[in-house]
Amino acid sequence: MIAITRGISDALARCELTHQDRVPIDLERARKQHAVYESALRGAGYVVKSLPASPEFPDCVFVEDAAIVFDEIAVMTRPGAKSRRGELDAIAEVLAEYRALSSITEPGTLDGGDVLVLGKSVYVGLSTRSNANGVRQLGAVLEPLGYVVTGVEVRGCLHLKSAATALDERRALVNPAMIDVALLRGIECIEVDPEEPMAANLVALPMADEPGTVLHGAAYPRTGERLIGAGLNVVEVPADELAKAEGALSCCSILIH
Ligand code: CIR
Secondary structure (H helix, E strand, O other): OEEEEEOOOOOHHHOOOOOOOOOOOOHHHHHHHHHHHHHHHHHOOOEEEEEOOOOOOOOOOOHHHHEEEOOOOEEEOEOOOHHHHHHHHHHHHHHOOOOOEEEOOOOOOEOHHHEEEEOOEEEEEEOOOOOHHHHHHHHHHHHHHOOEEEEEEOOOOOOHHHHEEEOOOOEEEEOOOOOOHHHOOOOEEEEOOOOOOOOOOEEEEOOOOOOOEEEEEOOOHHHHHHHHHOOOEEEEEOOOOHHHHOOOOHHHOEEEO
């Protein structure tokens, strides 16, 4: 199992922001927290391929947005924010070692953070970053492989995966204020604690262990309790510094199984 990550750019202060105000980010603290995240991935059995940060790309640590990896293929995205499109080259170079690559092209836009995969069902957030053409192009790649691709509206958040992330193929952690959960057909939804609206983002580590292991933000203990109650092994990871750049946990890795 491989996890692709990337270092934090010295230019992070110039990151894209959509729903949050710009506040100072402590780069050293962000890097320490990111190192804990990478260690947690190693602890779960991943070989972490950490790419060097680029001063040209403030948001380069958020590798999830650049590509989506399936068993059969990897899809290079076309990020909705123009400042982020140059991030893809370094990611494509590594991914090409593991998968055939397909690409989203103009006029489509798609951020990996908008792509929620639950088994063969793929939901794509129609956010400020991903458009209907991007969803159609993703469908054209995946539907011949047996996937069903559906665009879904999100409210008040950057990406679909700010609103919902997969625990496994049939369960998701959701914030029902950000997504109409009825759209996730046949999926058992665990809701975040209402006092922790940003807690729906986690990284599920699809290992053959029982209970399943998830990386979840240390800032959201009430939701963490709900996950433990649902039988999950919760590894708390500190991530509040990168949260100031509107990044969560899933954003910081691309997992290859
Ligand atoms: C952006 O706005 O693009 C970055 N500042 C944050 C991206 C976070 N990515 C993600 O949730 N997948």
